[in-house]
Amino acid sequence: MNLTPQINPNEWVDRYGDALYGFALARVNNKQTAEDLVQDTFMAAVKSQKRFKGKSSEKTWLFGILKHKVIDHYRKHKALVSSKGDLWEMDNM
DSSP: OOOSOOOOGGGHHHHHHHHHHHHHHHHHOOHHHHHHHHHHHHHHHHHHGGGOOSSSOHHHHHHHHHHHHHHHHHHHHHHHHHHHHHHHHHHTO
């Protein structure tokens, strides 16, 4: 008896792509960045699909991954801004 939930990555774009894109766009306010985050979400989900236990819906699982991708985006952006700010301050000393 197979208790592993069945997920189908081939259907993700059609089923969830627009909703994921809208979620990302509302948070990053940049079309290209939103598209990249959704693509990164799908790639991460494909890589980790064997760990999906079915404790949530496939859609909820994908949105959880995307939420973390958005957070990572802002962490990276904040670090980049901070380091550029530090460099600018050092240049003006």
